[in-house]
Amino acid sequence: MRWIGLGVAGLAAVGVLLNFSGIGSAPAKAYVPPEAAMPRITADQYRTIIGSVFGRAIDLGGRFEPDMRLDGLLTVGASSVSVTAAGMEQYDAMADAIAEQVVMKVANRDIMLPCEPASAAAADDACARQFLGAVGDLLYRRKLTEEELQGYVDAAASAAGTLDDFYAGVAMSLSVMLSSPDFLFRIPELEPDPDRSGGYRLDAWSKASRLSFFLWNTAPDRQLLQAAESGELNTRKGLARQVDRMMESPLLEQGVRAFFSDMLHFDKFETLSKDTTIFPELSNREMADAREQTLRTLVDQLLTRKGDYRDVFTTKETFLTPSLASIYAVPLPYDGPNGGVEPWERFEFPADDPRAGILTHISFTALHSPAGRSSPTDRGKALREIMMCQTVPPPPPDVEFSIVQDTDDPLNKTVRERLLAHSTAPSCAGCHKIMDPMGLALENFDGAGEYRLVENGVPIDTSGELDGIHFTDPVGLGEAVRNNPAVPACLVQRVAAYAFGQAPQAGQQPLIRKLQSDFARSGYRLPDLMKEIALSPEFYWAAEPSTTEPAAAKPATLTASAQ
């Protein structure tokens, strides 16, 4: 018996929103599963799925609604957003564009359609069924029900009859499929858990989906769907076999990249703008490279070498292009034609270099700076919130920022001096105390992430403090962050939230604590953490499905940026 969870009937494509976040009041001793999240697939996931099902040459031809960041992650926000009318129009347009390219283009359909109709000018149910059934399973991440499949075949036949075109009919059904909530949302299907009396778990298809989106950031492949269909995924050995396979797959890197892109707020690069008069060296290309640099570093440290997560804050090793190297003021020759695509090279900053760890990457220092200057406050806030899972309250509504922003202030030439002057207001001082001492240690890096020793002719003081640990420079800050227990604990929390599609709730704390403890025992190895989550039964448990409709919808909004 299949349990349709969470008000799917109400998902009439538009205007439906569910919010599963929120932490209960008291920590529970036993694990209490949350209600299963129903995330909207992200733009990145949409692209990846279409690419893997139909090929990467497919042009989506539309724009995605902005994702919403919640509890530090877009993935969590994706469980709390609906599709607006405008957004649905875009999804429809993309669905039409994809269907047109897949089915109506002769060159494509010769490859993608497994059969030829008896007549191109008339319906052919058998051929339509063969194609729509195969594609539907991949897009819906489960076996289509017979009713669903017959519905699509009938629709294709009807359209083919009207248009005297078999392919146009199939294209129409494919387009409808791509606009369906079953494709656009990861709808959890629940079933009673035979191992827990009265408990529920994801059915095998939803389990496959949760696993695949967590580890690969995309829909399950055919092997995983077959394991779900055969029941293998519901056995301990079968699950372990699939998890092992997925952990060995190159797609794991795609998943890890997606996680860190989300955690590190790399979506902000899409809207990041720098004053090119002040920072001419930082164009969109370098900003894209900066993002890639950090992702390559993380993949190398955490996946390829299976290193200690904490070391990403101190490592001197990274990857650079010649253009990025020029911003870091290090030599990196390019053996290629003038104007050619710059290659990536493994690079190790010298021992005496002020760069160490991802906090000194351009992807952190420039991303968390305003357009024309640096901001210790932005950087400190990002460090607290992104790396330590702490929440910094927003500034008071009447706060006066002019002192901080006046980089030409003849009396307060460095930002440290300006912040000191600004923080004399008691309403400001409290929060600045928890952000600025960390951010000021990164003041050697300007708003583009370039190294500097002075600001307005005054030597920069990079001393700072993090939770009682004092340091004198960015390298010291990296050490302090590395050794701060909140940092690996935060990663576990983020990975768990990313996996579940919602921030850990009070009832999940026993699992979170166990994960944190095991993470430490493993030497802070990310693959071990991911594997443990993927294999833990709790990952697939869910609270009893609610019978009521969601109370209110929350429109997707962009996360407000920090001051």
Add this chain to the structure above:
Amino acid sequence: MKRASSRIVGRGAKGLGLGVALTLCAAQALALESRSYVVTYFAQQFSNEEQDCPGGINPDDERGQTAVILRTMGRSDAEVRSLMAGWDAGAEGKNKVNEILARRALIDGEPVNPMTHPEAVPDPGLKFVEARYAFGFDLDGREDPDDFIDPHTQQKGVDHQLFRALGCNQNFRGSWTSPSAYGEWIWVQLKDSQPAWLITLTGEDLSRDGAVTIRIERALEHLRSNLNGTPRLNMTYRADPDPRSFNEFRGEIRDGELVITEHRPLSILWNGLSAPVLNLNNTHLRMKMDQQGMDGLIAGYQPWRELYFAFSHNGIVGDRPGLWHAMKKAADAEPDPATGQNLAISASYRITAIPAFVVPADGASTTTAAR
């Protein structure tokens, strides 16, 4: 202000990640340090002022030049007025003038291309600069009547006959703060179409005055620019191993200014848009140094025929055969033993550079330099 510290040779080499075996260079063994720069501007440096062409500016438009050429070819003022009236009237008049101009250069009575045979063209007598000041150096150690005074250093006896010969042509006219149209134009053409030029200084302590070795060479890469067109700081360039572009001079940092003390010849591959090779004899150089880079002059005696080659295919310079004659008359060095004609002309060029990294192209060793 950017990174201020000077860096020893080999800084960052560990991280090159190219499988390059790091070999300690001689400079490192002697505890010398190096800094490298990439040239970000290079063009003739003039110092034009109002009234420095008492005879007026040489015409820079086709019509004006044509009238001058006709006079040079022996036509009377009345004939020139009549011919130019026809020129203005339309195609028939223009054709008539062009038929005359086709015989501007004659060899054995036969017309030849005046641009490639400027010596066959009668001298149109371009006007020369008459000024007191010019940027440059006293190249010959003498104060001659036609020498200048450098407006920055106040040095007397400055030799810059190229300025005298070309400074009354509109597109060459410029000053320290306002480069000439030709200089700006040619640099924009060159910077993206020729390998960059590199300067590497090696000395015991480049933050202080003292002796240095100055290496001037060519890169394999073009000058790299930011998206807004400004040159990009701290890019890495590979030095071209071609010995035709390798130059080394003894020099000195003196009061924060880099100077060449050994005035040897300089030869570096240039560009087909200018001259294939830049050759300077008795090379002099002075460049102010700061954290942003270097800015100054390089000067010497330049074979003026090579320079004519640079001008001969660029219409922006004005009447090209006229320039040939002007430079020939103003040339002040290296007389031909047979004819006595000077083969070289004193010339000063503005040169600016910003910090860069330089590595050898062959990867055999790494001589890295930075600010």
